[in-house]
Amino acid sequence: MKHTISILCDDKPGVMTRISGLFSRRGFNIESLTVGHTETPGKSRFTIVVRGDDTVLEQVRKQLQKLVHVIKVLDIKSTEAVEREHALLKIEVSPNKRSEVLQIITALQARIIDSSSNIWILEITGDTKSVNNAFNLLGDYKIVESIRTGKIALKRDSIGK
Amino acid sequence: MKNNMEKETTLTGAQALLKALEEEKAEIIFGYPGGATLPVYDKLHESGIRHILCRHEQGGAHMADGYARATGKAGLCMATSGPGATNLVTGLATSFMDSTPVIAISGQVPREMIGNDAFQEVDITGITIPITKHNYLISESSEISNSIHEAYYLSTTGRKGPILLDIPKDVLNENIKTPEKNNHKTNLEGYNPTIKGHVGQIKRAVTLLKKSNKVLIISGGGVVSSGAEDALTNFAKKYQIPVAATLMGKNGFPNSDELYLGLVGYHGTAAGNTAIQKAETIIAIGTRFGDRTTGPLKTFAQNANIIHIDIDPAEISKNIPSFIPIVGDASAIIEELDKQFSEIKNAELNRKEEEWLKYLIGIKTSRTKPADNSKLNIPLILEQLKKILKDPIITTDVGRHQIFTAHHFPVDKKNSFITSGGLGTMGFGLPAAIGAKAGKPDETVICISGDGSFLMCCQELVTSVEEDLPVIVLVMRDNRLGMISQLQDAFYGKRYNCCDLGSVVDFTKIAEGMGAKGIRVKTPEEIEPAIKKAIELNKTTVIEFIIDEAKNTYPMVTGNSLTDFIEEEL
Numbered sequence: 001m002k003h004t005i006s007i008l009c010d011d012k013p014g015v016m017t018r019i020s021g022l023f024s025r026r027g028f029n030i031e032s033l034t035v036g037h038t039e040t041p042g043k044s045r046f047t048i049v050v051r052g053d054d055t056v057l058e059q060v061r062k063q064l065q066k067l068v069h070v071i072k073v074l075d076i077k078s079t080e081a082v083e084r085e086h087a088l089l090k091i092e093v094s095p096n097k098r099s100e101v102l103q104i105i106t107a108l109q110a111r112i113i114d115s116s117s118n119i120w121i122l123e124i125t126g127d128t129k130s131v132n133n134a135f136n137l138l139g140d141y142k143i144v145e146s147i148r149t150g151k152i153a154l155k156r157d158s159i160g161k
Numbered sequence: 162m163k164n165n166m167e168k169e170t171t172l173t174g175a176q177a178l179l180k181a182l183e184e185e186k187a188e189i190i191f192g193y194p195g196g197a198t199l200p201v202y203d204k205l206h207e208s209g210i211r212h213i214l215c216r217h218e219q220g221g222a223h224m225a226d227g228y229a230r231a232t233g234k235a236g237l238c239m240a241t242s243g244p245g246a247t248n249l250v251t252g253l254a255t256s257f258m259d260s261t262p263v264i265a266i267s268g269q270v271p272r273e274m275i276g277n278d279a280f281q282e283v284d285i286t287g288i289t290i291p292i293t294k295h296n297y298l299i300s301e302s303s304e305i306s307n308s309i310h311e312a313y314y315l316s317t318t319g320r321k322g323p324i325l326l327d328i329p330k331d332v333l334n335e336n337i338k339t340p341e342k343n344n345h346k347t348n349l350e351g352y353n354p355t356i357k358g359h360v361g362q363i364k365r366a367v368t369l370l371k372k373s374n375k376v377l378i379i380s381g382g383g384v385v386s387s388g389a390e391d392a393l394t395n396f397a398k399k400y401q402i403p404v405a406a407t408l409m410g411k412n413g414f415p416n417s418d419e420l421y422l423g424l425v426g427y428h429g430t431a432a433g434n435t436a437i438q439k440a441e442t443i444i445a446i447g448t449r450f451g452d453r454t455t456g457p458l459k460t461f462a463q464n465a466n467i468i469h470i471d472i473d474p475a476e477i478s479k480n481i482p483s484f485i486p487i488v489g490d491a492s493a494i495i496e497e498l499d500k501q502f503s504e505i506k507n508a509e510l511n512r513k514e515e516e517w518l519k520y521l522i523g524i525k526t527s528r529t530k531p532a533d534n535s536k537l538n539i540p541l542i543l544e545q546l547k548k549i550l551k552d553p554i555i556t557t558d559v560g561r562h563q564i565f566t567a568h569h570f571p572v573d574k575k576n577s578f579i580t581s582g583g584l585g586t587m588g589f590g591l592p593a594a595i596g597a598k599a600g601k602p603d604e605t606v607i608c609i610s611g612d613g614s615f616l617m618c619c620q621e622l623v624t625s626v627e628e629d630l631p632v633i634v635l636v637m638r639d640n641r642l643g644m645i646s647q648l649q650d651a652f653y654g655k656r657y658n659c660c661d662l663g664s665v666v667d668f669t670k671i672a673e674g675m676g677a678k679g680i681r682v683k684t685p686e687e688i689e690p691a692i693k694k695a696i697e698l699n700k701t702t703v704i705e706f707i708i709d710e711a712k713n714t715y716p717m718v719t720g721n722s723l724t725d726f727i728e729e730e731l
């Protein structure tokens with residue numbers, strides 16, 4: 001079972017090591033991890049996607065909460081949250097495939113942010129499912145390189161803070 | 162006012178450190194110097210803090226821990242960068258596993274060298290993340306004071322634990338420009354330990370207790386760390402509830418009391434383990450249900466609803482599902498439990514409660530027998546020790562002698578049984594004893610050790626002698642790693658590989674060579690005079706007991722449940 005965990009914490013040196021170390025020590029593989037500043041100076045928010053059973057997750061949540069710089073830990077259900085991922089894809093497009101690919105790009109609401117002869121860099125934003133979709137569809141062409149940010153998520157209600 | 166400010170600005174980082182430690186009422190630093198901490202050593206004499214020079218930083222960390230366990234106050238140790246810092250690691254892990262308040266200060270290479278693999282540079286904050294409650298790499302001298310106050314606060318509140326502060330040498334030398342002054346309690350937004358138990362949960366617990374006839378209390382290490390011994394004793398005696406203990410909770414309830422059933426778990430007593438398996442309701446106080454306590458999880462306390470009292474919410478249902486969790490400080494919760502329970506419970510036991518108690522005490526009594534006095538053995542030594550010294554502070558090392566001590570030395574006074582329960586650190590006993598003596602100079606401190614464990618930190622005899630902190634070490638010499646041979650006996654077809662310690666060591670000479678007194682005891686008749694002599698001498702003394710025929714320590718769980726154990730023949 002996949003879980004999305006959102007962690008609000010103090011932006012202090014080492015906080016990343018403390019958090020990621022806890023996951024590996026308790027036997028969780030992190031699928032993706034994103035971190036960035038928040039609206040409050042000195043506070044960061046992590047969004048971490050992990051796979052694991054509920055009881056172990058509960059233990060990890062409580063252990064995270066024990067870290068001195070961790071302020072709040074939420075297990076976010078996708079039904080209660082807005083989730084986004086961002087991906088960059090570098091594809092090779094031969095001249096005879098251009099119009100085909102352009103159609104797909106429009107359908108996916110992706111953007112071409114760089115192009116030089118037959119190498120294009122596309123940008124895609126959406127929930128994990130639509131980013132997966134994009135990879136599937138473009139998989140028929142030659143993906144030279146790609147990168148995904150991993151999921152970020154915010155709860156819809158006000159108590160998420 | 163202006164003058165004051167100016168005065169403050171002339172402090173060096175090292176002076177600010179010592180000042181903050183004094184403000185925290187630190188009395189003793191167990192330390193060992195090196196290049197990176199010399200700025201502190203240079204100013205140490207100006208402070209009122211006593212420095213005790215250990216002979217190995219591991220010893221220093223264990224001393225700080227022993228001091229903390231004996232006094233209830235935070236212990237303090239200090240080491241230099243690199244090897245000094247890494248030598249603290251075993252000690253910090255020991256404190257972490259047993260949740261004891263220790264502050265460790267390590268020197269670090271100057272800031273501009275960090276990350277360059279400088280001489281004696283090691284990433285000690287990285288290394289100790291998983292074995293400290295929190296740690297700091299101080300990057301400005303202005304942070305020192307606040308960080309120290311924060312460290313003491315964190316270490317001694319909530320679930321206690323060790324904190325390490327790593328301070329670069331140039332930060333110690335730097336003059337402080339503007340000392341930071343934060344209120345550390347408000348500064349730590351994410352740290353809010355729950356102290357007071359939830360009243361509704363306590364009420365539910367009381368309702369459950371009212372309905373139960375077979376109640377058992379498990380005293381865990383949290384009873385000791387909360388200082389809840391009196392509250393627990395009062396509660397158990399008032400309602401005549403039997404008490405079993407984890408190794409860490411042995412000191413939570415007077416062991417000579419009729420209600421005390423002994424240890425539970427892997428080396429639990431027949432009475433303690435039977436009680437677990439047959440109880441209807443268990444009040445588990447300050448225990449993390451470690452594997453040495455529960456045995457196989459699947460079969461643990463199958464008939465019981467568990468009321469789990471713990472200050473750490475992460476311990477609730479971690480290993481054993483709890484029926485009624487109560488998060489908070491044990492003393493306060495037990496008192497509230499008593500208050501509510503006394504309103505509905507009449508003083509008399511009903512017939513079923515009486516039977517339960519009689520049944521368990523019956524099991525206990527059937528296993529109680531005087532030690533064999535025909536040959537020199539550990540239970541006999543412990544029995545005689547208790548006759549001579551009613552309530553000394555006992556520290557132990559790790560092995561069979563530790564379990565024998567847990568079974569055969571009843572502990573009846575608070576903070577007087579000090580052992581490495583969670584990490585099982587051989588070598589802990591002697592330095593912990595020295596730390597305890599430093600904190601409680603008027604008490605007699607006895608370390609019960611094995612011939613394997615003692616050699617791991619025996620150099621601290623020198624510290625004991627030089628610093629005039631006399632302790633008595635009883636070395637149970639059986640020429641082997643006893644506990645290892647016991648495991649090989651039970652689980653490896655008696656293939657006693659690599660647990661023979663040979664016989665070249667002369668423990669009395671080690672003692673004499675380090676300025677202590679050495680006594681050898683070979684017969685049961687010599688036990689009493691030897692111990693009495695050591696006490697009378699009031700000097701650090703090692704008594705080497707030549708154990709006739711090394712015996713396994715029983716009971717020991719070998720099967721699938723806590724009542725599936727082997728016992729010594731009666």
Ligand SMILES: Cc1ncc(C[n+]2csc(CCOP(=O)(O)OP(=O)(O)O)c2C)c(N)n1
Pocket residue numbers: 558559560561562563585586587588610611612613614615637639641642643644645
């Ligand atoms: C530092 C460390 N290394 C290894 C062990 C594993 N170990 C547990 S008990 C034991 C034997 C202890 O021997 P001794 O101190 O002579 O005590 P005895 O069991 O003979 O009473 C060993 C090696 C340990 N607990 N700690």
